[in-house]
Structure formats: structure tokens, C-alpha cells
Amino acid sequence: MEINSISNKIVRFRWIIITAVLLCTVFFSYQITRLTIDADVLSSLPDDDRHAVMLKKIGENFGGNRMGIVILETDNIYKTSVIEHIRQLTDSIGKIEGISSVSSLSNIINIKGGESGIEIGRLVDEYELPRSEEEFKLLRENIAANEMYKGSIVSEDETSSLVVFTLDDRADVNIVARAVLDKAESLDLPEKLYYIGSPMLITYIAELMRKDLTLLLPIAIILIAVILFLSFRSAKGVVLPLLSALIAIIWALGSMSLLGFSMSMISNNIPIILLAIGSAYTIHVVNRVNQLQSSGVEKNIVKALNYVMIPVVLAAITTAIGFVSFIFGAYLEMIVDFGIFTALGTFIACIMAIFFVPSMLAVLPQSSRKKNVENGKIDFFEKWFLNPLTDLLFGYPKTVLGIWILLILVSLSGVAFINRSVDIQEYFKEGNPTREAERIMVEKFGGTKPVFVHFKGNMQSPEVLKTMMKTSAYMEASPDIYTSMSVAKLIAEINLAITGERDVPEDQAMIEQMWFLLDGNEVMNRFVNEDLTEGIIISKFKSPDNDSKIVFSKYMAAFIEENSNTECEIQITGMPFVDITMDQSLINSQMGSISIAIIFVIIIVGLMLRSFFNGLYASLPIIAAITILFGVMGLTGISLNIATVLVASVALGIGIDYSIHIISHFNELFKSTGKLENAIHESLKISGKAIIINVISVSAGFLVLVFSEMVPLQYFGILIAISMVSSSLGAITLLPALLITIHKKSTSKKS
Numbered sequence: 001m002e003i004n005s006i007s008n009k010i011v012r013f014r015w016i017i018i019t020a021v022l023l024c025t026v027f028f029s030y031q032i033t034r035l036t037i038d039a040d041v042l043s044s045l046p047d048d049d050r051h052a053v054m055l056k057k058i059g060e061n062f063g064g065n066r067m068g069i070v071i072l073e074t075d076n077i078y079k080t081s082v083i084e085h086i087r088q089l090t091d092s093i094g095k096i097e098g099i100s101s102v103s104s105l106s107n108i109i110n111i112k113g114g115e116s117g118i119e120i121g122r123l124v125d126e127y128e129l130p131r132s133e134e135e136f137k138l139l140r141e142n143i144a145a146n147e148m149y150k151g152s153i154v155s156e157d158e159t160s161s162l163v164v165f166t167l168d169d170r171a172d173v174n175i176v177a178r179a180v181l182d183k184a185e186s187l188d189l190p191e192k193l194y195y196i197g198s199p200m201l202i203t204y205i206a207e208l209m210r211k212d213l214t215l216l217l218p219i220a221i222i223l224i225a226v227i228l229f230l231s232f233r234s235a236k237g238v239v240l241p242l243l244s245a246l247i248a249i250i251w252a253l254g255s256m257s258l259l260g261f262s263m264s265m266i267s268n269n270i271p272i273i274l275l276a277i278g279s280a281y282t283i284h285v286v287n288r289v290n291q292l293q294s295s296g297v298e299k300n301i302v303k304a305l306n307y308v309m310i311p312v313v314l315a316a317i318t319t320a321i322g323f324v325s326f327i328f329g330a331y332l333e334m335i336v337d338f339g340i341f342t343a344l345g346t347f348i349a350c351i352m353a354i355f356f357v358p359s360m361l362a363v364l365p366q367s368s369r370k371k372n373v374e375n376g377k378i379d380f381f382e383k384w385f386l387n388p389l390t391d392l393l394f395g396y397p398k399t400v401l402g403i404w405i406l407l408i409l410v411s412l413s414g415v416a417f418i419n420r421s422v423d424i425q426e427y428f429k430e431g432n433p434t435r436e437a438e439r440i441m442v443e444k445f446g447g448t449k450p451v452f453v454h455f456k457g458n459m460q461s462p463e464v465l466k467t468m469m470k471t472s473a474y475m476e477a478s479p480d481i482y483t484s485m486s487v488a489k490l491i492a493e494i495n496l497a498i499t500g501e502r503d504v505p506e507d508q509a510m511i512e513q514m515w516f517l518l519d520g521n522e523v524m525n526r527f528v529n530e531d532l533t534e535g536i537i538i539s540k541f542k543s544p545d546n547d548s549k550i551v552f553s554k555y556m557a558a559f560i561e562e563n564s565n566t567e568c569e570i571q572i573t574g575m576p577f578v579d580i581t582m583d584q585s586l587i588n589s590q591m592g593s594i595s596i597a598i599i600f601v602i603i604i605v606g607l608m609l610r611s612f613f614n615g616l617y618a619s620l621p622i623i624a625a626i627t628i629l630f631g632v633m634g635l636t637g638i639s640l641n642i643a644t645v646l647v648a649s650v651a652l653g654i655g656i657d658y659s660i661h662i663i664s665h666f667n668e669l670f671k672s673t674g675k676l677e678n679a680i681h682e683s684l685k686i687s688g689k690a691i692i693i694n695v696i697s698v699s700a701g702f703l704v705l706v707f708s709e710m711v712p713l714q715y716f717g718i719l720i721a722i723s724m725v726s727s728s729l730g731a732i733t734l735l736p737a738l739l740i741t742i743h744k745k746s747t748s749k750k751s
Helices: 003-012 016-034 050-061 078-096 133-145 175-187 198-232 233-257 268-289 298-326 331-365 372-395 395-414 433-445 464-478 487-499 508-517 523-528 546-564 575-607 614-634 644-673 676-707 711-750
Strands: 067-073 099-103 109-114 117-122 162-166 193-196 449-456 480-484 534-539 569-574
Touching: 003 016, 003 175, 003 331, 003 464, 016 233, 016 331, 050 331, 050 449, 050 575, 067 078, 067 175, 067 433, 078 099, 078 109, 078 162, 078 175, 078 569, 099 395, 109 487, 117 480, 117 487, 117 508, 162 175, 162 433, 175 193, 175 198, 193 433, 198 233, 198 268, 198 395, 198 433, 198 575, 233 268, 233 331, 268 298, 268 331, 268 676, 268 711, 298 331, 298 644, 331 372, 331 546, 331 644, 372 676, 372 711, 395 614, 395 711, 433 523, 449 464, 449 575, 464 480, 464 487, 464 508, 464 546, 487 508, 487 534, 546 575, 569 575, 575 614, 614 644, 614 711, 644 676, 644 711, 676 711
Parallel strands: none
Antiparallel strands: 067 162, 067 193, 099 162, 109 117, 449 534, 449 569, 480 534
16 A cells, blocks of 8 residues: 555544544553552563572472561660560561561570570560660670571671561562551651661562652653743644653553553653653654645645655664564563563554544644744754754765764773673662661671572481581681571571580481471471471672672582582572673673664665665664763763663664654655755755754653662663764764765766
8 A cells, every 4th residue: 555545544534543542542541550560570580590490489488588677776776675676566567468477686586405404485585575784695695606696686786686577479579568668667666767678679669660650750741842842832743742652651551551561660661761752753743744834734744644654664663673672682571571562652652653643633723823933943943053064064074974983982992891780779879768778788787688598308317407507607608698597507506505516416316306396486487398308598698799799609509519419409599699690681681682673773774765775874873872872881880780771772762763764865855856965955954853853852851760769760861861862963963974975975986
């Protein structure tokens, strides 16, 4: 079907199109009310990932792998009132549905020997709290003497204590974590409370995401609306780009909900991105219709559609490729989901620009001042920007190319300094309570990242338990592991009370007798499974540095290879190992997605414009823009993380549009007229204004993210704005300079 025929049918069936769009929008709006938020990185791990499988197994067999922590900070923990408050907090959290276990100073297990034999009870008697200096001295000594609890339940400076809780594997993280926060706040304790651990982080990030969506998206819409009004000086020029973008957002998020997906800390960016993309396509359509102000509104719309339909569709395809490329090489499912639904939203935005916007233009009343305002703005734009730019490009094309080459070389020097980070703490600003909680945990309690060493064998076997003790000692020799907990250490503590030696007995019968003393204690569910064939060591990793995690991983791998056997199989997992894989995936995802996107963009643009070289030329400005982007990241110290890893492909997807509009118009004009200067000038005249309007509005929309509470999103907004400016400048300076240089050479050869 010819483009002219499609354009005529769009105008003819405008009311059907408008009605269908509005009905679908109502339907998807209802679906959004069911959309949930899931900021859990663990739930985004692929099902076949070794660590994902292990963590899931630990969660199922040992009462959950998601641990939350409440830090209680005061001037001195060893006060009766403070311990009473710890007890209140512990008991209150323990009653929350979905909590499988809670441990703190008030209920921690204590093993001691005496004249009457071995006594296993609590370190602090909840009915007789310590009150005298002598009692507190004894409590200090008991804590210091127990290797499992020293420095892990009360800080060495005695100013902080922990309440550690574990969520049931089937519990809703957000509901339970919010209940913990509400319950703790309702106690109105005088001590300062901090919250850390994956359940608290997940909930806090989810709440920040809701805040960003409800606050920043409206601000971005208002800002873009102001820019559009100043650019078009008409209500249609403001309403239609924003309306088509909002419809694309509603349809994309509604589809996400309908298909059973949740919003993540990555897909939180989708509304802002679609706001930029959706308005961009419509801006080109509206701008072209305005440039064709002549008799017959419907004829103007059809003529404008004939001219912009291929560039807009081509731009949408290449943009979608940039997003779909995330499917290849992405480790986290949340990044894959982001790519799928942003690509879907891009196609919806394209459909709105081609079908819905022209239909609306055909039914809306026309302005009585058709030419005066708009023509005046075009004359001004041409006089002060386009004409000088054309003169510059034709007068100094090699100088323009030289400046770009210099920019690229400087940027390449900065690429080598790019840092990678997968530490979720970087999501929070300095001084944020969550970041402060992380600092306290690292400095006083050995970190927050859980490490689990899994053992498969007879948990009452002396050999297995001794291997567990050996593993603990080996782990604790690492500078990033402070202490560890396991059933082997509990047995060793009982043996210490009986024999004076902190070690696992050689006699299995004696171990079984000791086991009888521990049987029924809730702490056992955290260390061994029901049939006593599996057990775990639980520890925490201190350093956020990825190199330290890699060193520790190799350190433990060597030990496990040497000590794991059929009688005692050993495996290790935890967040440090997930972080290592995620870090490597950042490189794979970045290189893979960009390479795939650029190759496909060159091929598709080349096929649609019937020239491989046209596809290559169109991609050069965006390749230059991406190089500048990475250079800025390296030179300014902005880390490559799970949020900023998206920037290059997003920038490629959005930025390639500018080059496509310029080169498609240039080819058509140069082919019909044969005049190089006229083709360049008219291409800039037709698309230049739309590009400038779009880049200003897009950059302004993304810069709103600077006000986000999440640091990577702030950088995401800044980097996208930089990419849009550089890619637009590339489209209107680098690309024309290349075309001028190439076609001048070919013309001179012919003559």
C-alpha cells in the first residue's frame, strides 16, 4: 500500500482512530491500578543462575535468605532501659506475619556450664534484666567470650546493637518490611533506629520510586509543555506531543501489568523515556504540518504524513532496536523487561504520531493566524541559526570534522577511567539514613552483604562439623569476614562448657547428646534442615569494592575445591558472588547491546534508504555521541552501574532519530534537485527546528531526574541530556559536514 493511500485513509477514518485510541487508553489505565513494584535484585536473577538456585534453596530449607536489620544506636547499650527497648523491639518484630526468626541481645542463645550441668538458655533473662554494674560486667564478658556473637550483636564501642530478622521465603517483602518500619516507629523509642538489609532496601527503593513517579513525572510534563509552547506558540503544539506521549506511557505500563510484570528500579525510567520519545515523534509531525500552511487542512496533513512517515517509522524501529538489544547479554531480568516494554512503548508512540495525532489535527479547530506567528518564527530561526550554520558547514567542513575528531579523541582518553559499581548503597545520597546504616554496619558489625556456605552431609558427623569449623576459620582469616555462625560453632560452645575446649568432639555419640540439648531451639532452623542432611554457615562480607569480592571468591574457591568431597559437599553463595556476576554482566550487557544496536541500525537504515553508506553515515553522529558519553563518565567519575548501563543504548535509540530525519530528507532533496547546498539547507530547515525543539524538551525532561532521591537516576538524567545534546549537534553539524565533504569529492571527480 502506498504511503499516500495510508495517509488519506488516516484522515478519512479519523473518528474511528480517535475512538479506538481513547477506549484502549481507558482499558490500559485500569490495568495500571494493578501494577506492582518489585525492587528486589534477587528476584531478578535468572532462574538458571547458580547463585540464584542456591539462594532459593537456602531460603526454602533454612527459613529464608532475606535478612533485615534494625540498628539501635545510643550512648551506651549496657543500660537496663536500653535492653528493655531492644526486647520490646524484638518481640514486636517477631509477632509480624512473614517473619520466620528474630535474634537480638534480648533473646540470643547462651550456652554455659555449671555445677548442675550444661544450661542452654538466653544470654539475657527477659524477666530479670541486668541492673547492677556487676551484672552488666558479666554480660559484657559473656558476649566477648562467644566467638559467634562478639562484634556481631553489640558493637565494640558499646554504642550500637542489632535486631536481626529473617523473612519467610514466601512472604511479601514490601508488606513485611513496611510492617517492621511501622511497628518500630509506633514504639517511639528514645534511641536512634536505622534500617538495613535487603528487605528494608527493597522497600525503601520502592517507596522512592513511587515518590519519583508521582513528583518528577508531572514536573517533567510541565517543563516540556512550557518549552513546546515557547517553540510552537499554539495549544496543539503543546497538547498533542504530550498527549501522544502520555498515551504511550499508559499503554506500555498497562501492558506490563496485564502480562503480570512488576515495575523495577530499572523500569522506573520508562515513563520519562517514553515522554521524551513520544513527544519527539509528534513534534516532527506537527512541525511539518505547520510548515505546509496552505489551503486545505486535510491536504496539509496528508502531504506532511507522506513526508515524515518513513523517517518516523525508521526512527521508531532503530530506537526499538536500541532497547531490544538489552535482551542480549543482560544478566538481570529487570533489564530485559525494561528493554521489552520500552521498545513496546516506542512502537506505541510511533503509532500515536502517525495515526492518532494526524486524526486529532484533522478534527481540531484551526487557528485563524495560520501564517503570521509561525512564519515569523521560521524566518527568525533561518536567519539567526540555519543560514549561518549552512555557511559555516560549506565554508569549513574539514574544520568541523576536525573539531569532532578532537572531541572524540579526548573522550576516548576518558573511557579508560570508567569505574563499575553494583553496590546498591550508591543509590542513596550522602547523609541518607540508609547510607548511614550501611556505614555503621561496615565500621562496627562487619558489613551487610550475606554470605552462605552450604554443606551437604550428615550434620551430626564429627568430620562434617569439623569441616564446618575449618571453613569458618578459613573464612575469618579473610580481611572482609569478621565472624560467622553455624551449628558447628554451637556444638563447639557446648563442648567448651563441658571439657574446656572450643572444638567439635571426635565421638559422634557425644555430638548427638549435645544435639539433644539444642533440639527445639528456634536458632537451629537457621543452621540445619529438618532431616539433618544439610547445614549452612552464615556470615557477612564487609567491603563494597568489587576487586575484594573477586579476591574472596578465588580465596574460597581454592578451599572448597580442596575440602569438598562426597561425604561433605561444599558450596558457597551470597550477595558478593551475585555482585561479581552482575559486574561482569555490566561489561557484557554494555558491549553486547551497543554492538548489536549499532549493527542493526546500520543495516536497517541502509536497507530502508537503499544504501549501506547512508546507514553508516547516519550512525556516525550517534557513535561519536556515545563516545563522548563514555568519556564524560570516565573523566567525571560517574560509575557504570545497573542504571547508567542503560544510558548508551537509550541514547543510541533516541539520538539516531535526529540523523535519520536529516539524511532521509537530504537524500530525497539531493536526488530531486542535484544541488548539494540547497539539499543541506532544506534538510536543516525541515528537520532542524524539530530537532532543536525536541532536544531541548527531551534534555529538560531527563534533567528533572536530577531531583530524584536515587543517585544513579540523577546521573542517568544528566548523561541522557548530554547524549541528546551531542547527538543532535552531530546530526546537524558532523553529518552535514561528512555529506558535504563526500559529495563535493564525488562531484569534482565527475567534472
